[in-house]
Amino acid sequence: MPFALTDEQKLLQESVDRFVERDYGFDVRTRLAESETGWSAENWARFAELGWLGVPFDEAAGGYGGGPVEAGLIAEGLGKGLAVEPYLWTVVLGGGLLARAGRNDLLEELIAGNLQLATGFAEPQARYALHDVATKAERSGGDYVLTGQKAVVFNAPSADRLIVPARTAGGQTESRGITLFLLPAGADGIALRPYRTMDDGRAAEVTLSSVRAGGDTVLGEVDDGMALIEPAIDVATAVVCCEAAGVMQALVSQTREYIGTRKQFGVPLSSFQVLQHRMAEMFIHKEQTQSMAYMAAVRAAAGDGPAASRAASAAKAYASEKGKLVGQEAIQMHGGMGMTREMPISSFFKRITMIGSLFGDADHHLDRFADLSGGRTG
Amino acid sequence: MDLDISAEDLAFRDEVRAFIDRSLPSDTREKVRRGLKLTKEDHVNWHRILHANGWGAPGWPVEYGGPDWTPMQRHIFEEETGRNHCPRLMPFGLKMVGPVIQAFGSDEQKAQHLPKIASSEIQWCQGYSEPGAGSDLASLKTRAVRDGDTYIVNGQKTWTTAAHWADWIFCLVRTDDTVKKQEGISFLLIDMATPGIAVKPIITMEGGHEVNEVFFDDVVVPVSNRVGAENKGWTIAKFLLGHERTSIAEIGRSKAQLEKLTEIAAAEQKDGAPLIDDPRFREKIARAEIDLMALEMTLLRVVSAESAGRVPGPEASLLKIRATELQQELGELLMEAIGYYSHPDTPEAREFGWNEPSVGPDYAVSLSPAYFNLRKTSIYGGSNEVQRGIISKMVLGF
Ligand SMILES: Cc1cc2nc3c(=O)[nH]c(=O)nc-3n(C[C@H](O)[C@H](O)[C@H](O)COP(=O)(O)OP(=O)(O)OC[C@H]3O[C@@H](n4cnc5c(N)ncnc54)[C@H](O)[C@@H]3O)c2cc1C
Numbered sequence: 001m002p003f004a005l006t007d008e009q010k011l012l013q014e015s016v017d018r019f020v021e022r023d024y025g026f027d028v029r030t031r032l033a034e035s036e037t038g039w040s041a042e043n044w045a046r047f048a049e050l051g052w053l054g055v056p057f058d059e060a061a062g063g064y065g066g067g068p069v070e071a072g073l074i075a076e077g078l079g080k081g082l083a084v085e086p087y088l089w090t091v092v093l094g095g096g097l098l099a100r101a102g103r104n105d106l107l108e109e110l111i112a113g114n115l116q117l118a119t120g121f122a123e124p125q126a127r128y129a130l131h132d133v134a135t136k137a138e139r140s141g142g143d144y145v146l147t148g149q150k151a152v153v154f155n156a157p158s159a160d161r162l163i164v165p166a167r168t169a170g171g172q173t174e175s176r177g178i179t180l181f182l183l184p185a186g187a188d189g190i191a192l193r194p195y196r197t198m199d200d201g202r203a204a205e206v207t208l209s210s211v212r213a214g215g216d217t218v219l220g221e222v223d224d225g226m227a228l229i230e231p232a233i234d235v236a237t238a239v240v241c242c243e244a245a246g247v248m249q250a251l252v253s254q255t256r257e258y259i260g261t262r263k264q265f266g267v268p269l270s271s272f273q274v275l276q277h278r279m280a281e282m283f284i285h286k287e288q289t290q291s292m293a294y295m296a297a298v299r300a301a302a303g304d305g306p307a308a309s310r311a312a313s314a315a316k317a318y319a320s321e322k323g324k325l326v327g328q329e330a331i332q333m334h335g336g337m338g339m340t341r342e343m344p345i346s347s348f349f350k351r352i353t354m355i356g357s358l359f360g361d362a363d364h365h366l367d368r369f370a371d372l373s374g375g376r377t378g
Numbered sequence: 379m380d381l382d383i384s385a386e387d388l389a390f391r392d393e394v395r396a397f398i399d400r401s402l403p404s405d406t407r408e409k410v411r412r413g414l415k416l417t418k419e420d421h422v423n424w425h426r427i428l429h430a431n432g433w434g435a436p437g438w439p440v441e442y443g444g445p446d447w448t449p450m451q452r453h454i455f456e457e458e459t460g461r462n463h464c465p466r467l468m469p470f471g472l473k474m475v476g477p478v479i480q481a482f483g484s485d486e487q488k489a490q491h492l493p494k495i496a497s498s499e500i501q502w503c504q505g506y507s508e509p510g511a512g513s514d515l516a517s518l519k520t521r522a523v524r525d526g527d528t529y530i531v532n533g534q535k536t537w538t539t540a541a542h543w544a545d546w547i548f549c550l551v552r553t554d555d556t557v558k559k560q561e562g563i564s565f566l567l568i569d570m571a572t573p574g575i576a577v578k579p580i581i582t583m584e585g586g587h588e589v590n591e592v593f594f595d596d597v598v599v600p601v602s603n604r605v606g607a608e609n610k611g612w613t614i615a616k617f618l619l620g621h622e623r624t625s626i627a628e629i630g631r632s633k634a635q636l637e638k639l640t641e642i643a644a645a646e647q648k649d650g651a652p653l654i655d656d657p658r659f660r661e662k663i664a665r666a667e668i669d670l671m672a673l674e675m676t677l678l679r680v681v682s683a684e685s686a687g688r689v690p691g692p693e694a695s696l697l698k699i700r701a702t703e704l705q706q707e708l709g710e711l712l713m714e715a716i717g718y719y720s721h722p723d724t725p726e727a728r729e730f731g732w733n734e735p736s737v738g739p740d741y742a743v744s745l746s747p748a749y750f751n752l753r754k755t756s757i758y759g760g761s762n763e764v765q766r767g768i769i770s771k772m773v774l775g776f
Contacts, residue, residue, distance in 0.1 A: 124738070127648050127717045151738070152718040173650055195737060197721045198746050205737055264514035274763065324710075331753045335512050335761065336537045336589075339582050339754050346583035350750065354721055361714060363658045 005073075012070060015050065016077025024081035026344040032084050033200035037158055039084045048113030053091055061104040062111050068235045072242030072297040076290075079246025082344075082351055084200060089155035090117045092239045096232040097163055097180065101219040106161075106182075118159035118185075120150030120206055121229060128360035130165075130229060131175040135208060137166035144168070144218075146181065146189075146211040156204035157194040159185050164208065169223050178225040181217045188212065199354040200347065231304035234312040237359045238296035241312075244319040245290035247352045251330040252286050254345050255279065259333050275333060282329050285322035292318045310372045317365035320356040327352040387450050394458040401427050402464055405730060410463040411634075413744030414730045415586075418501070418543040424465050425498035435472055435496040437625075442480055442488070443496040449684040452625070453677070460630020468540060470502040471495035473625065475548045478565070478614055482606040487567070491546075505535040505549035505568075505592060506615070512537075513764050515550070516559045516612065520594060522551040522566060524601070529553075529566065531574075531597040537758070541577045541590040544570055550611050563611035567603040574598070582754070584747035585725055619694075619760065626694065626759070627677045627701045632670055635708040639663060642715045642741055653715060662714075666707055673700045692772040695765035702755035702762060709745075709752040716742040723747075 057063025094117025135148025438444025
């Protein structure tokens with residue numbers, strides 16, 4: 001049936017929901033977020049066992065032949081529990097790049113749960129432009145020497161390998177001339193400055209000082225890294241929109257529960273029509289974010305190209321804008337309780353806020369959508 | 379109608395500016411400007427500096443040690459201190475319990491408390507809200523039972539801002555539960571050092587500690603610490619809600635935030651050009667500035683009516699709603715301006731004197747926490763829903 005999940009996809013969805021309901025209570029999540037690495041190796045091993053790490057990859061690469069839709073369903077389910085495991089960074093983005101570069105050897109390791117990845121797709125001056133790459137890779141014999149800084153590299157503190165776009169030709173903002181390098185995280189000249197993120201994740205500033213990289217560390221074609229990273233980021237964008245839908249669902253259901261129980265003036269808050277209508281709005285935005293996220297995931301599954309990019313930008317512009325609104329409303333309706341760190345709702349709010357700017361904020365994607373649609377803006 | 383302020387008021391504004399320039403400690407200014415963590419001492423020191431200049435109790439009449447300013451002068455003072463990065467004066471003594479004691483207190487209470495509020499010798503906090511009594515404040519349950527010339531107080535207050543800094547707390551307590559809920563409430567002044575009081579911190583989502591739970595377990599309070607008559611506390615609570623509401627507009631602080639936004643948007647890059655040249659972002663800044671103008675003009679009309687002797691009524695609700703929405707809007711744009719550097723959470727860098735280079739640009743470290751924290755403004759002080767209810771009822775007559 002069109003516009004509906006297959007039986008297999010439903011089963012996958014149910015298994016993620018079950019995992020989150022049974023094993024990912026908010027106190028468990030808090031403990032993991034506070035732990036040294038910030039996520040659970042045990043859970044990761046379970047994800048491997050359940051097949052979630054291999055879901056989006058081809059059978060030829062040892063995967064289970066799914067794609068962006070299946071990855072999106074997993075992210076959506078994990079979003080409902082605010083899972084801190086780096087599924088997006090290692091499996092969706094990192095794994096996506098390895099798959100595009102045909103590195104099945106490493107995918108095997110990843111699918112088995114033995115490889116963590118981080119991708120330095122942002123630079124301090126670049127804002128959300130993937131093609132703004134000042135990090136240089138200069139030829140030196142058969143090798144390259146990399147120098148530059150990567151901003152806010154998510155999952156870098158846990159990564160075994162880093163995927164680093166660097167400029168091998170062209171000017172700083174040219175799309176052509178970017179090459180992707182796959183570097184061991186501990187390579188000489190790589191310095192990490194790790195920190196926590198606002199939504200309890202982990203990231204680092206990554207400085208590359210004359211890092212020597214052999215020719216075999218190049219992923220894909222020299223100078224043509226954008227052909228890999230742009231579609232991979234589109235997929236990751238679609239998947240993070242699915243996560244946003246999951247987070248929004250949690251925001252809506254927790255707020256509904258709260259105002260249904262909390263009494264003021266002798267009645268539940270939910271008896272006030274102004275709050276009822278605002279919750280109805282929240283529900284509408286959550287539902288439509290889910291629609292947009294699925295659309296983007298399905299378009300991505302159909303193959304790279306402008307249709308996939310357009311759908312990813314449309315979904316992200318929508319999810320960023322409405323996610324912000326739903327988050328703010330959820331806090332407001334919780335009153336003082338919503339402001340506390342102790343109440344789960346505030347952590348969901350922080351996550352939806354931070355998703356807002358991941359891979360570009362609403363403005364960025366509005367522009368990109370308009371450009372891809374042949375319209376001109378600004 | 380005239381849009382220019384008078385020559386005297388202009389001169390007063392210059393005087394305030396010059397004083398701030400001269401007297402505000404530079405480290406305090408720096409903390410406020412950069413949104414770093416302020417200590418109790420930062421607030422108290424600034425208050426004492428003002429006091430030494432005769433400005434310790436800006437809104438008070440001269441008989442209680444105030445400068446006897448006109449409504450316009452008070453507005454100018456609020457605006458200039460906000461705009462020029464002065465710490466907020468804690469409102470609980472100056473704007474809340476002080477005016478209550480002036481209007482309803484005994485001579486002993488006036489003599490005991492007012493000078494120490496004006497000089498910032500004693501810090502106060504506000505014990506109104508309870509776990510079960512937020513928007514429906516009148517349903518509060520903390521009980522004060524008469525025992526000779528004392529009350530025995532039992533119960534719990536919550537969301538008590540700065541209880542951990544305070545020497546005294548003013549509380550609404552239930553003294554009669556056999557009557558209509560508004561009619562059995564009294565207003566008590568309680569020394570925080572009294573045995574039986576426990577303060578427990580509440581950590582807000584960005585990791586800050588401003589609010590607390592306050593527990594009362596058989597706390598003995600002299601009856602002479604009651605303000606007004608027994609069971610007339612609700613009248614006092616309502617008086618307080620209408621008092622000094624114009625300062626809620628936070629015009630000066632929002633102007634400072636708008637300036638900061640403009641600076642940051644000029645420093646941030648988008649597609650190789652300053653973010654401030656991006657049509658979408660430019661438009662958002664313009665919109666915020668227009669919102670600020672609308673609020674300022676409305677405020678000035680209210681101030682002018684006040685000068686003519688009118689007590690602001692439901693306009694206070696309008697100001698509360700628009701001011702807090704504007705603060706939140708500016709906070710949102712500030713966070714948006716810094717792109718990916720809204721993600722790192724580096725609480726150590728939000729402490730003054732932290733000397734290592736920050737993860738992203740210096741100005742970025744406190745912007746997401748501020749965005750999170752600012753959600754409170756539409757919740758506290760009578761939530762914006764409650765304020766809309768007041769307008770519906772009092773103005774629209776529904
Ligand atoms: C940071 C912070 C500092 C504070 N400082 C102090 C302090 O120093 N002293 C003090 O006494 N209190 C303080 N408060 C408490 C504050 O006044 C209350 O949070 C506020 O009154 C709301 O009450 P509540 O939190 O119980 O929310 P609730 O009353 O439970 O309200 C929850 C939501 O429902 C909405 N709602 C409630 N009733 C209605 C209605 N009839 N129609 C439509 N919507 C409605 C509210 O607007 C809100 O959005 C502080 C709060 C915060 C967050």
